[in-house]
Amino acid sequence: MESFSSHILVALLFLLAFTTSMDSASAARPTAGGTNTEFIRTSCSATTYPKLCYTSLSTHAAAVRQDSKLLAHTALSVTLDSARSTSTMMGKLSHIRGMRPREIGAMQDCVEELSDSVDQLSRSMKEMNEIKGSNFGMIMSDVQTWVSAAMTDEDTCMEGFTGKVMNGKVKTAVREKIVNVAHLTSNALALINSYAALHN
Numbered sequence: 249m250e251s252f253s254s255h256i257l258v259a260l261l262f263l264l265a266f267t268t269s270m271d272s273a274s275a276a277r278p279t280a281g282g283t284n285t286e287f288i289r290t291s292c293s294a295t296t297y298p299k300l301c302y303t304s305l306s307t308h309a310a311a312v313r314q315d316s317k318l319l320a321h322t323a324l325s326v327t328l329d330s331a332r333s334t335s336t337m338m339g340k341l342s343h344i345r346g347m348r349p350r351e352i353g354a355m356q357d358c359v360e361e362l363s364d365s366v367d368q369l370s371r372s373m374k375e376m377n378e379i380k381g382s383n384f385g386m387i388m389s390d391v392q393t394w395v396s397a398a399m400t401d402e403d404t405c406m407e408g409f410t411g412k413v414m415n416g417k418v419k420t421a422v423r424e425k426i427v428n429v430a431h432l433t434s435n436a437l438a439l440i441n442s443y444a445a446l447h448n
Contacts, residue, residue: 284309291319295438297431304432316443321376323436324395328369330432331398334425335362341418351418354408358426361405365433368398372440388444395437402430 285306292301304326305312305319312318341347342355372391379387409423 284313287314288312288319291316291439291442292435294442295435297435300428300431301435301439304435316439316446317376317379320436320439320443321373323432323439324369324373324376327398327429327432327436328366328373331362331366331369331402331429334429335359335366337425338362338422341422347418355422357408358405358422361401362426362429365398365401365405365429368394368401369433369436372398384447388440388447391440392437392444395433395440399430399433399437402426402433406430 288305288309289302292298292305295301301323305322308322308326312322338355338359342352342359347355372394375387375391375394406423406426409419409426
């Protein structure tokens with residue numbers, strides 16, 4: 249039975265690696281509208297992870313155009329999608345037989361942290377849709393606080409996978425996904441901060 253569980257785990261890890269590479273490939277496709285993509289490239293240069301920023305957002309260049317608000321909102325949307333899919337994947341992994349109790353505990357804690365992160369990112373997206381001239385400062389302050397809180401949740405999740413708590417393959421695959429979400433969140437916050445600075 250343990251061998252069967254191991255095969256399921258390996259199959260899930262393979263699927264995870266495949267979807268990650270597909271996401272990267274689709275994000276890296278060239279897009280039409282050089283001026284729009286150049287706007288994204290320039291905006292992404294102010295983030296901590298500019299290459300990831302550009303590859304994750306350049307496919308949205310036509311929709312974003314050269315609008316800082318749309319760029320920040322799109323970065324939040326991309327981050328939210330990634331956080332949701334990672335949370336779902338980890339929820340499934342935590343139910344696989346053959347995992348040790350400490351591994352299951354770390355997975356379940358991380359699912360809870362990612363769920364909080366998804367909530368914070370969702371609230372941020374909804375709130376950005378409510379921006380009007382008079383409430384700009386208050387809303388942007390809330391959004392910055394919530395996205396920062398989402399980053400803290402993701403960092404807490406990653407801490408559960410340090411040391412020798414996890415199986416090597418599981419740990420590597422899971423950490424890679426969580427790190428990606430954390431980096432996307434960091435980039436989204438940087439773009440939100442840049443958008444806020446334009447109005448100060």
